[in-house]
Amino acid sequence: MTSSTSYREAGVDTAAGDRAVELMKAAVAKTHGPEVFGGFGGFAGLFDASALTAFRRPLLATSTDGVGTKVAIAQAIDKHDTIGQDLVGMVVDDIVVVGAKPLFMTDYIACGKVHPERIASIVAGIARACSDTGTALIGGETAEHPGLLGVDDYDVAGACTGAVEADAILGEHRVEDGDVVLALASSGLHSNGFSLVRHILAQAGVGYADHSDDLGTTFGEALLEPTRLYTLPLLRLLDAPAFAGGVHSLSHVTGGGIAANLARVLPKGSWAEVDRSTWSPSPVFRTLSELAGSSLESSEGTWNLGVGFFAVVSPAVAAGVTAALEADGIATWQVGTVHLGDDAADLSAFEQGAKGVDGGAVRLVGAYRD
Helix, strand or coil: CCHHHHHHHCCCCHHHHHHHHHHHHHHHHCCCCCCEECCCCCCCCEECHHHHHHCCCEEEEEEEEECCCHHHHHHHHCCCCCHHHHHHHHHHHHHHHHCCEEEEEEEEEEECCCCHHHHHHHHHHHHHHHHHCCCEEEEEEEEECECCECCCCEEEEEEEEEEEEHHHCCCHHHCCCCCEEEEEECCCCCCCCHHHHHHHHHHHCCCCCCEECCCCEEHHHHHCCCCCCCHHHHHHHHHCHHHCCCEEEEEECCCCHHHHHHHCCCCCCEEEEEEHHHCCCCHHHHHHHHHHCCCCHHHCCCCCCCEEEEEEECHHHHHHHHHHHHHCCCCEEEEEEEEECCCCCCCCCCEEEECCEEEEEEEEECCCCC
């Protein structure tokens, strides 16, 4: 008995892993520009950092994440070509929050058994989204974990590195009294709150293959709507001379919901009210809330409810920024104004700080538009 046969009997098929690599090579190569060295399959990805010599004081930005239990729905309906975009959205779109341009990304897929076509489909989705965000996919790993994960189970994670000029970093330090808070529309649930989604459907006895008239498709297909990618439209804003210095902070609405994520990018002592009446949450949020017998307001700390990003901008550029994002296909609207100082009578009902950030105070007010 050879060592390779023994490994296969233990549940690890190295030949299947090699087959998966061959299937994904073309998709990954399309993300490579002249900055990527070393070809495919090395122990480490190589990226030419000489471009950073054009910076006066370059800072590296990094982010890592996964897509949570959304993968369970992909597995349940055997659809794996969009979960990669969700991963890129969760990782790369965090980079632009500080004003950084993403440079390269790596991914990690853990599975119970390597199904080459499935792995290649996942990576092809990652590669397409990397191309759509100007990010090189320069490395990754597929690990087979028999006995730990079921034969059809997998999880995905990734990490991205970007760069920004030290004096161009966006954040709460740039925010001023009277700044306008703009909301950028989401494409749906993105990749947060899926443990709640799965619980609601299970309690209601709804299957992923069941058709929903309100959603116009099956529940599974609607829930797998891929995460909108914001990186290039936002980078175009930051590079536009017309908006120079006018974009002060950005917030990616992910885990923690609406108020908490906006509070993270506002300065301590500031406050803002987000007006619910300025938008109508899309049908997927309403359908899930109805199934749960709960209100939309009760899920504001879990789901994005139609807002995927916030941009805090100077009033002088608010209209121009809105028009530019709309031209890039992202519905954008004003939801509030930032106030600095003590002119709010009572902040006890506001969300204050999140994830260790001692930031501003935010609350949602009014009622959602029908």
